[in-house]
Amino acid sequence: MIKTAVKEDLVRGPSYFVSDYDPTIEDSYTKICTVDGKETRLDILDTAGQEEFGAMREQYMRSGEGFLLVFALNDRGSYHEVQKFHTQILRVKDRDDFPMVLVGNKADLEQQRVITRENAQGFARENRIHYMEASAKNRHNVDEVFLELVQIIRRFQEMECPPPTTHHTRKQKRGGCPCVLL
Helix, strand or coil: CCCHHHHHHHHHCCCCCCCCCCCCCEEEEEEEEEECCEEEEEEEEEECCCHHHHHHHHHHHHHCCCEEEEEECCCHHHHHHHHHHHHHHHHHHCCCCCCEEEEEECCCCHHHCCCCHHHHHHHHHHCCCEEEECECCCCECHHHHHHHHHHHHHHHHHHHCCCCCCCCCHHHHHCCCCCCCC
C-alpha cells in the first residue's frame, strides 16, 4: 500500500510532492528501473486502505508478488493497519512468509513521531521482513524501498523456483516462475 505522496514522488520525480492526501480506490503506475544491472519493470498497484474496499484488496493480494507495507511514523493507526495487512497477505497467500518491506514514511517529521524505530524493527524482525524508513517529502529512501523489494522478490523466486540444473525435465523447460515482479 503506497500513499499518494510517495506514489506521486516516485512517478513524477523529486521536484513534485503532493502535500494533501487524496484517497483513491486504486491507482496503478509503471516504472522501469535498473536493479542489480537488470532492467526491471515495476507494476505498482496502490490499493485502498479503507475498510470498505477490503474485498478488492484481497483480490490484489492474490496476484501480488511483493508488497510495500507503508505506514506513517506519526500515525499509530496506520501502523496497526499495516500489521493487519501483513497478516491478511499471509492468509491470502496461504504462506508463513512472503516478500514484503515494512516502510515507515514521514521520517522528516521526527518531532511528531509516535512509532519508534525500535518498535517497527521489532515487528519486522518477528515477522522476518525488512524494515526501512523513508520520506516522500525529501525523497529519502523512496527509490531504495522499491529496489530492496525487487531484490527480496528475486531471492524469494530463486528459492521457490531455482534455476534448472543441467538435467532438464520436460516440466522445467515448459513451466517456470512468473517474470512479473510486482
